[in-house]
Amino acid sequence: MAKKKATKKAVSKKVAKKKVAKKAAKKKVAKKKATKKVAKKATKKKVAKKAAKKKVAKKATKKKVVKKATKKKVAKKATKKKVAKKATKKVAKKAKKVAKKATKQVKKVVKKATQKVSKDQGVDKKALFNSILELIKNTSTVIPDDVQKVILEGLAREEKNTTAEYAMNIITNNIEIAKKKIQPLCQDTGTIIFYVDVPKGFVQSDFTKICHKAVVKATEMGYLRQNSVDSLTGENKGMNIGPGHPSIHFHEHNKKTIDMRLMLKAGGCENVGAQYAMPYNELGAGRDLAGVRKVILDAVQKAQGKGCGPGVLGVCIGGDRGAGYTHSKEQLFRKLDDTNEVEVLADLEKDIVETANKLGIGPMGFGGKTTLMGCKIGTLNRLPASYYVSISYMCWAFRRQGVALKNDGSINKWLY
Numbered sequence: 543m544a545k546k547k548a549t550k551k552a553v554s555k556k557v558a559k560k561k562v563a564k565k566a567a568k569k570k571v572a573k574k575k576a577t578k579k580v581a582k583k584a585t586k587k588k589v590a591k592k593a594a595k596k597k598v599a600k601k602a603t604k605k606k607v608v609k610k611a612t613k614k615k616v617a618k619k620a621t622k623k624k625v626a627k628k629a630t631k632k633v634a635k636k637a638k639k640v641a642k643k644a645t646k647q648v649k650k651v652v653k654k655a656t657q658k659v660s661k662d663q664g665v666d667k668k669a670l671f672n673s674i675l676e677l678i679k680n681t682s683t684v685i686p687d688d689v690q691k692v693i694l695e696g697l698a699r700e701e702k703n704t705t706a707e708y709a710m711n712i713i714t715n716n717i718e719i720a721k722k723k724i725q726p727l728c729q730d731t732g733t734i735i736f737y738v739d740v741p742k743g744f745v746q747s748d749f750t751k752i753c754h755k756a757v758v759k760a761t762e763m764g765y766l767r768q769n770s771v772d773s774l775t776g777e778n779k780g781m782n783i784g785p786g787h788p789s790i791h792f793h794e795h796n797k798k799t800i801d802m803r804l805m806l807k808a809g810g811c812e813n814v815g816a817q818y819a820m821p822y823n824e825l826g827a828g829r830d831l832a833g834v835r836k837v838i839l840d841a842v843q844k845a846q847g848k849g850c851g852p853g854v855l856g857v858c859i860g861g862d863r864g865a866g867y868t869h870s871k872e873q874l875f876r877k878l879d880d881t882n883e884v885e886v887l888a889d890l891e892k893d894i895v896e897t898a899n900k901l902g903i904g905p906m907g908f909g910g911k912t913t914l915m916g917c918k919i920g921t922l923n924r925l926p927a928s929y930y931v932s933i934s935y936m937c938w939a940f941r942r943q944g945v946a947l948k949n950d951g952s953i954n955k956w957l958y
């Protein structure tokens with residue numbers, strides 16, 4: 543029994559031991575589990591911490607990267623800005639340069655245009671056209687005062703009830719009617735000759751264009767006869783425009799304004815113009831003023847009233863053949879009552895008129911005391927080998943007028 547008891551005790555002890563061991567094992571396992579759990583937890587924490595750290599680091603890195611990128615971006619932006627600024631500066635500079643150049647060019651053009659205008663006296667084309675048209679109209683229809691005065695003197699000089707007086711009466715009546723009706727003084731309105739005094743830099747081609755338009759208009763309006771024909775074919779285009787017609791002579795003067803003179807030189811009187819190469823042995827005329835006097839009076843004799851006297855002579859001593867004739871016509875722009883500045887020529891002019899009026903040729907060659915209304919003599923240098931006396935004859939229908947223009951091209955005043 544004791545043994546049994548001991549055994550029991552031993553068994554129970556064993557069981558207890560086992561139990562304890564089991565418990566201990568359980569504890570151990572639990573502990574192990576707990577430790578594992580703790581370790582796992584710790585590991586987890588560690589991992590989490592690590593991850594957090596990593597995250598933070600990553601975040602920081604990211605931030606850093608972003609910052610770096612931002613910096614880069616900013617720098618890039620700044621660089622870009624800088625570049626852009628530089629480029630803008632460059633472009634602006636270039637644009638400024640271009641603008642400056644353009645401005646300069648514009649200024650140049652404006653200056654040129656202004657120059658053109660100012661040199662043309664700021665001429666308004668329409669005003670100039672109207673002035674030329676008015677000049678043509680007046681030249682064609684109204685005899686200048688200085689000429690009318692001499693015609694009336696001639697009428698008064700002629701004996702009453704003579705053919706000469708009759709002719710002078712017809713002439714004066716004709717003048718009145720033409721003026722009143724604004725019609726040409728004679729059916730032949732002649733070669734259209736302009737003499738234009740212009741300031742420095744005047745654009746002649748512009749004036750010529752306007753002048754041609756005015757001539758065409760004046761022809762349409764009947765102030766000019768359709769008078770210009772092709773020399774080979776005889777064709778008349780009815781405009782009075784063609785090579786050499788109208789004839790425009792430009793002269794530069796020191797004034798800033800334009801003076802414009804017009805002569806309508808008829809065919810009948812042009813035909814009796816003459817040029818003498820001196821000495822002119824036929825008349826025993828030498829190369830001196832006495833010889834000049836002889837040939838001038840010879841021309842008057844030969845005309846015998848043809849060319850519709852009483853007329854006016856324009857004479858040039860010297861020059862070549864072309865310049866001589868041109869200069870002789872320019873003398874016709876002088877006023878009939880002026881006095882030649884060269885005394886010997888002034889005396890010769892007076893002498894020629896007085897002598898011619900004693901030749902008995904008279905108006906239209908009908909006899910009488912009025913053969914010449916005036917004689918105007920100019921000179922040009924000549925070659926020692928040549929001595930020309932060129933004589934242009936202007937009929938009683940002495941159509942020449944002139945205007946001084948205002949800066950805008952409108953008429954300032956009439957010159958005759």
Ligand code: SF4
Binds near residue numbers: 728729809810849939
């Ligand atoms: S010369 Fe004179 S007046 Fe005689 S027809 Fe010719 S334009 Fe008339």
